[in-house]
Amino acid sequence: MTTFKRTGGMMLVLIVLLGFSNTSVYAQKKKSEKTVLTTGLQDREYWSNLLYKMASPVIFNLANGALRKNMPVEVPPGAKPDSYQKVTHLEAVGRTMAGVAPWLALPDDDTKEGKMRKELRTALLKGIANAVNPTSPDYLNFRTEAQPIVDAAYMAQAFLRAPKALWEPLDDLTKKRVAEEFKALRTRTGAYNNWLLFAGINEAFLMSIGEQADPARIEIAKHKIEEWYKGDGWYSDGEHFSFDYYNAYVIHPMLVDFYKVLVDKKRLKSEEYDRALKRMVRYSEFSERFIAPDGTYPAFGRSITYRTAAFQALAQVALMEKLPEHVQPSQVRCALSAVMHRMYDQCNNFDSNGWLVLGFCGSQPMIADGYTSTGSLYMATLGFLPLGLPADNKFWTDPATDWTSKKAWNSQPFKKDYKVEY
Template sequence: MNRIIAIIIFSFPFYAYSQNVSEDGKMQRDYYVQTLVRIAHPVLDALSKNELKKRMPLEAKYPDTRKDFMHLEAFGRLLAGMAPWLELGIDDTEEGKLRKKYIELSVICIRNATDPKAPDFMNFNVGKQPLVDAAFLAQALLRAPNQLWGNLDSKTKNNVLNALKSSRVISPGYNNWLLFSAIIEAALQKYDNSGDKMRMDYAVRQMLLWYKGDGAYGDGPDFHWDYYNSFVIQPMFLEILQVLKANGLDPENNYDLALDRASRYAAVQERLISPEGTYPLLGRSITYRFGAFQLLSKIALMKALPPKLTPQQVRFALYTVIKKQIEAPGTFDDQGWLRIGFYGSQPELAENYICTGSLYLCSQAFLVLGLPASDAFWTDENVDWTSRMVYKGKSAFIDKSIKK
């Protein structure tokens, strides 16, 4: 019976490519929305009923080392990706009604996750890992100030602040983890005026020192060939600087500098997508799947793409990437939970720190859903992304590095 219910809940139409370009954007948005909901529903449904710890499966190479962290991992990462879509709010469209459902579920989930008396109260301060996922929850709150933070009751707001502050006992590593501490402080600064400015300033200064050129940062002093510039570094760096700038704490205007670099990195990401919608299996944490393109999605959401890269190229490319990976057999288990893998179920690709909860970082690819359905991103006709264009024999722009 449970399997039948799961099939009913998580089944939705997979659309074939339409030759009617006036319909492509709408069809693709529908697909983005339904895919995000498919990923999100098991987590939010269980947590809203205080049953996440009871119902969520644990897949990991070393399960005993991850069981205390996976719930905040799944929730924080998922909500950070959903937040811009939720922030559009409620309207009378079918999508608007769907948002209403998931806004309400998310608010209940935040309450349960941060209430010390709730069965699903989460671990914010025991071990090292909670710093990471408290940071993703903070990121979600920064991305949806009205629909997430604004809809919390005063008791839950206080619980959230206490939970975030409790993570301060965890010392970050000398790498991208500095940003986890800093974005928690950025959220505390925005909502409680209590952010630790030294932690934010230290993270900013180190990231500026670790810049390697042409839009890419090191993960610490060293450069790594992986997707961490997109998984964590550049999105969080921008959002920390955004809060600092809004509070008059960015006198050197590092925000604009970081945005220029992020725009360049987004252009590189678009060129990594092959004509078939695949991309290199490169570096660690590859089981985050299309979360690798968080930054490309974020820069499109911000309308900060480089001038020669059109929003429609990004929409079409991301749609193709997501569709290819999400439809791979074995991506979900029988109850709709994500399984470890890059293309389907491939548990051998998991590092020691990867577990079921980690996988929900893939939701970060859906940030573009924060652009309303009426935006040209969705309404204009398809444009082939760069590699697809080139392999059709069409003209494309020469790629150029940046010097700052």
Template sequence: MERRKFLGALSIAGFAGTICPKGLLAAEKNSPGLSGNVKNEREFWWKLLYKIANPVTSNLANGTFKKNMLVEKSPTFDSRSVHVTYLEAVGRTFAGIAPWLALPDDETKEGAFRKKMRMEALQGLSRCFDPASPDLLNFKTDYQPIVDAAYLAHAFLRAPKALWEPLDDLSKERILTSFKSLRNRKPFNSNWLLFGSLTEAFILFAGQEPDSERLNKGVKKLNEWYKGDGYYGDGPNLAFDYYNSFVIHPMMVDTLKVMLDHGLATSKEYELALSRMERYAIGQERMISPEGTFPPIGRSITYRTGSLQALSQVALMERLPSTLKPAQVRAALSLVKKNMYDVPGTFDKDGWLQLGFVGHDPDIADYYTSTGSLYMATLSFLPLGLPESNEFWSAPAEDWTARKAWGGKKFAKDYHVDY
């Protein structure tokens, strides 16, 4: 990468810092979308994603990540090292921004911001795996790195040409070595098994030998725990929360895709997992109220819109069921984002996310939650990986299912499925 080009890309940093939350999130709640203007709706999404992710990517690039990230932890935070929060922020942020960063460069304002963030992300990745860097990420202690290595691996799988291939060989080797170092710790017997599976799937994707048992165990056990109608158990029992979306469906599908590409899984196995995620996505869309809210159910609700990752990934993959129009999913997600992020206290004075569901409320945070944990929020922005010309963005906004139903309009019936 030429230094002159890199500095040129960074020259818009001052302009980027002028994005105002109020200006970004202004909307008309009574319209199907945010303003009835499709182009403005996409602009709302990418500016909001940029606002959320920029403190992570820009500070990583500048070598000031740990210095400037003011860490807030749950009042019930457990005995794990609070330093795990830094890898949490990096892995989760990168998993959410990856599809957007994978789009080709263009001459639009969005394109300029996207290119800047991609270049900072690449520079930051080199820094945070450098043993001499003050921002070196921890993989050596605690169990939490098992989780967030998987989110970073997910980012590389979602945007290999944007985030993996451009890295220098030394950085790639450091990353893979860090991922492999986690093999001395076993994931817990829950959704955590998929963290091990996805990380090993990426190691396989990168051309190195995976730990076969770790790769297969998550897929095998989650299939054993499947409860039906789009829901996996989190362990032997069903947990009525959003972990099917935070983790299980996206990581199951993407692990199986790598395995399929390497002859380690069948098309039938992959399509079954994808069909189950599609079914789950139907339920997610129906849980978005006419007002653009979703139920604060279960643990980890401080991950905010990360709860809607499964629906967002199905949209990104252009696998929405026929009963869901892309424009209705976009309109529903847009209003949820407006309702969730246009609230005082969501961000601190320096732009970092704060503990809470809507606004700032540390008491709602779980014992494993700190500032870095919150960047799961980026995972609902995956459809930004679709170009502006895609139907998801180009079609006029439509009412989503709950708004149709409660407005006395025609809407699709719903039935359980047997797969």
């Protein structure tokens, strides 16, 4: 009896303590939630500082002719770094360019952000000249291996996204050299999947600068990607469907940019472009719903080491101001900010010199695919495209808004999902 009383008393004390502890934790959690609320301009400052940190090692080293010298080449366990040396530097450059292009296209101003943009843009223009100069220590490889087809495509996408900032200021010799490197890609072919789109946009870029494009590569890309559409905003990556983020990494954004050139050059009906854009908008709705209330998202499929590139399609739809009426720009801003804070504040994704490391949340080299090396990781910049919207755009100025999953898990009204037939 005495034992029972003592045990019961201890249990009562434990229950009280646990209740107090849980209440305290809950109170602290609620307090911390209030402290992390930010304005859109604070979000923008965070985004711009993070993108500057991510892109700086690539861009400044390239400008100084030191990219090959200073960029580490981290590869999956068991792989030999030497086998990646021919391609990883162009990967880093092309992918970084595609991510920063809309931001660097904004006009100069005297703000801290404006100075960062100008610094990066000035260095990148110098770096592009080095990348195609055969006498530069950072002359990049467009001429051998299949992989350069991919990363030239991201460079092409950057030029298409920011022609006045990144293409027109180049001197005539550099422009000629860039065109010749792109033409040299025609000696090789790649995989029978999204790689067709890489070849297509490389030719579309050449067309956009007045060069003769290869019509076969353009037509194959158009027809095969269309054949691989599965419905409700999803394409398969080749004949067989894979559930991963390649609709965001590549297919939707690059297809829409590819089609835009073809429409401008009267090589495609505007109705086909409009349909591709509608499909990307639909896919972007899924992307927004993938983001959990705490900013996490599912780590599934190939290439998850590309991190925030998983939201390129959503980011591009926001940049184009084509979000559906029921998805507010501010909720996309808040959702993507939550992802960035969760991924880059709570995971150490950079080494001591500021280079990205293999992994998803921190250093996790064992999850890297066999084709992945340090340069591949700069796909992560593609999630930052809305920085191309000026600071006075409603994406940045509207009050913070909960995103779909946050509404759903907090008993708030949210839009019932649906399907589309186009």
